[in-house]
Amino acid sequence: MNRWIFLLATATLAAQSGYFRDIRPILQKQCQGCHQPANKMSDLDVTSYDAFKKGGKRGTAIATVVKYLTGETQPRMPLGSPELAAADIAKFREWIAAGAKDDSPVESSSSQPIVYLQPPVITALRWSPDGSQLAVNGNREVIVHSSDGKRILHRLAGKAERILSISYSPKGDLLAAGGGTPAQFGEVQLWDPRNGKFLRSATLTNDTVFGAAVSPDGSKVSVGAADNTVHMIDTATGKELFKNSNHEGWVLGTVFGIDSKRFVTVSRDRAAKLTDSNTGAFLENVNLLRGELTAVTRHPKKDVVAIGTEDRYAFVYMMDRPRNMKIADDTTLIHKIDRQDGAITSMDWSSDGSRIAIAGLSPVVNLYNADTGKLASQCKGHSAGIYSVAFSPDGKQLATGGFDGMVRVYNAATCQLQLTFSPVPLSHGNPTGAGQ
Numbered sequence: 001m002n003r004w005i006f007l008l009a010t011a012t013l014a015a016q017s018g019y020f021r022d023i024r025p026i027l028q029k030q031c032q033g034c035h036q037p038a039n040k041m042s043d044l045d046v047t048s049y050d051a052f053k054k055g056g057k058r059g060t061a062i063a064t065v066v067k068y069l070t071g072e073t074q075p076r077m078p079l080g081s082p083e084l085a086a087a088d089i090a091k092f093r094e095w096i097a098a099g100a101k102d103d104s105p106v107e108s109s110s111s112q113p114i115v116y117l118q119p120p121v122i123t124a125l126r127w128s129p130d131g132s133q134l135a136v137n138g139n140r141e142v143i144v145h146s147s148d149g150k151r152i153l154h155r156l157a158g159k160a161e162r163i164l165s166i167s168y169s170p171k172g173d174l175l176a177a178g179g180g181t182p183a184q185f186g187e188v189q190l191w192d193p194r195n196g197k198f199l200r201s202a203t204l205t206n207d208t209v210f211g212a213a214v215s216p217d218g219s220k221v222s223v224g225a226a227d228n229t230v231h232m233i234d235t236a237t238g239k240e241l242f243k244n245s246n247h248e249g250w251v252l253g254t255v256f257g258i259d260s261k262r263f264v265t266v267s268r269d270r271a272a273k274l275t276d277s278n279t280g281a282f283l284e285n286v287n288l289l290r291g292e293l294t295a296v297t298r299h300p301k302k303d304v305v306a307i308g309t310e311d312r313y314a315f316v317y318m319m320d321r322p323r324n325m326k327i328a329d330d331t332t333l334i335h336k337i338d339r340q341d342g343a344i345t346s347m348d349w350s351s352d353g354s355r356i357a358i359a360g361l362s363p364v365v366n367l368y369n370a371d372t373g374k375l376a377s378q379c380k381g382h383s384a385g386i387y388s389v390a391f392s393p394d395g396k397q398l399a400t401g402g403f404d405g406m407v408r409v410y411n412a413a414t415c416q417l418q419l420t421f422s423p424v425p426l427s428h429g430n431p432t433g434a435g436q
């Protein structure tokens with residue numbers, strides 16, 4: 001749906017062979033398995049126009065590709081598969097003869113504002129550490145609002161079609177946005193949220209990434225992925241410090257320990273793993289958990305984590321288990337929290353440590369007393385599932401967003417609804433860009 005709205009807004013209907021419509025689908029289907037960031041045969045990555053243009057060991061693929069497809073240069077591509085249909089090879093020829101332009105809406109999004117006919121599903125929302133901003137995902141962008149919801153401060157439009165996680169550095173000088181374009185690439189974008197300036201990005205996998213978290217010291221960003229990998233990015237350079245494959249399912253959440261030296265990852269493989277943030281070495285499992293793990297948050301001052309599951313339970317665990325602890329010993333479990341009315345999607349711990357907010361596929365956010373594990377209050381008002389929940393830095397407010405596309409801000413003590421707003425500027429009727 002969102003994609004179509006976007007295409008309507010930006011399409012230039014070319015009759016000739018075009019990259020987005022003709023070339024890209026062939027590359028995705030026939031070539032990407034061997035030519036992608038994680039498996040870059042002959043140094044060639046075909047998952048984006050820029051990477052394809054850059055080419056491999058023998059230079060830009062725009063110059064080499066037709067010869068490889070016809071077999072004039074050996075080995076013929078796609079290696080190990082039947083040769084492409086003559087009509088498909090002709091599409092490459094025609095596209096190259098016409099200048100090998102990038103006509104994909106991904107690229108054109110950077111030069112013109114994205115148009116919305118309806119609010120997109122909210123998958124990520126975070127407050128800046130000084131409480132002045134509320135950053136919310138749009139389509140292909142992060143929209144930074146003043147926290148009263150009255151003004152858009154910055155629109156951070158990047159390449160990724162979806163932004164699934166947002167994290168600020170504690171100093172407020174960096175915003176990391178994690179996401180990607182499904183079945184194409186995963187990306188972590190780094191922005192300066194004070195002026196809206198794009199700093200750098202890292203393309204990581206051939207599918208979206210999840211649960212981006214900036215380390216407390218601001219030096220790193222951890223992120224999980226749909227190919228079961230975990231990645232660590234250096235914020236100063238955007239370079240990948242390491243990746244590991246210790247999980248056996250999608251890695252949906254990551255969080256650092258207090259000293260930034262270790263981090264916890266949670267996965268659909270039902271494991272929560274503690275890992276060294278400098279080397280990527282596996283340290284230990286965060287003990288006995290049940291169900292696919294979907295969300296994680298940390299106590300603001302202690303190495304204690306709350307973990308949520310797809311089968312609706314949340315657990316509060318000490319991050320470290322004593323070395324001599326036996327298997328099946330559950331002494332690091334602090335609380336098991338009541339079953340929720342829907343799968344858990346997002347959790348946040350208030351900055352004074354007193355409350356844990358749990359959101360999920362039910363339209364109610366439950367707030368728990370973090371000391372007792374008992375329900376403290378319930379914030380209502382959403383009509384459908386909630387995918388992101390965040391306490392304001394002073395702990396007085398709670399922001400939520402989800403399927404209905406509206407940001408809601410509650411008084412975190414009483415759950416009284418204070419503010420509801422659409423995070424995107426809505427354009428009515430005319431899909432060509434007027435009305436912004």
Ligand code: HEC
Nearest residue numbers: 030031034041042044056057058059061064065077078079
């Ligand atoms: C099974 C793996 C595989 C598939 C699938 C595959 N390639 Fe390749 N590709 C390779 C390998 C290996 C090389 C290096 C060949 C050599 O030089 O010996 C290569 C090299 C290339 C090069 C030259 C890169 C350079 O500059 O060195 C191009 C261009 C290329 N492939 C295009 C494609 C296209 C287009 C497709 C899809 C239609 C495709 N490949 C599918 C494995 C693959």
